[in-house]
Amino acid sequence: MPFVDIFSKSEKKGKPIIRPKIIVDTREKNSLIASELMRLQCDVEFQHLGIGDYIVKDTVIERKTISDFLGSMLNKRLVKQLKNMQPLKSKFLIIEGIDEHELYHSESHINENAIRGFLLSIILNFKIPIIYTKDYADTAKFLIVLAKKPTKEQESGINDKPKPRDVKEQLQYILEGFPGIGPKTARKLLEEFGTLKEIINTPIEKLEKLIGKKAESFKLSDKKYN
CATH class of the missing domain: 3.40.50.10130 (Rossmann fold)
Structure with missing residues (x-):
């Protein structure tokens, strides 16, 4: 009787490789x-x-x-x-x-x-x-x-398997780091200009037409610390 490898299928499937x-x-x-x-x-x-x-x-x-x-x-x-x-x-x-x-x-x-x-x-x-x-x-x-590296939530056992963020969400998150820029405003800017580079290089006056006084946040890029 020929030998049948009953484990071969499961071995071939394995776990999907997660690429960084x-x-x-x-x-x-x-x-x-x-x-x-x-x-x-x-x-x-x-x-x-x-x-x-x-x-x-x-x-x-x-x-x-x-x-x-x-x-x-x-x-x-x-x-x-x-x-x-x-x-x-x-x-x-x-x-x-x-x-x-x-x-x-x-x-x-x-x-x-x-x-x-x-x-x-x-x-x-x-x-x-x-x-x-x-x-x-x-x-x-x-x-x-x-x-x-695991996120703080993963390290603490919260939301153990979060859905990986795509590029859009990552870019949005970075914009939200500017004071007064929330998720809605960040999405609006990205939809209008496409990239972080375009947003940063856009004159404040043009940004104000799109998001109002919140555009003032981007003046931080030109201010001196001292």
């Missing part, structure tokens, strides 16, 4: 990080992001290599990016390729204490955490760990 979802700005499409994320079987979606380079769940991440960080420190570009991120509920800055010698003794000739002061300002004034990574592969792994 990570939204990547289109400017990062050809980066080593994007390639690494796809190599590691992540669900990568490219979007035009007005704020940050990556969105994982509800967290916005800005990434800078050492040279990018020092360069944008000098030309003040990073300060503007940090101001845009500041009102958001969940965000952090990645500084990639960190090495003490490279950071403080680069060809930029920036005073060491000026660099230290700027790092402290990011954490204390802008309230933005900083994560240091070794290289692009390390950065990719941080993003994946974040994507797999």
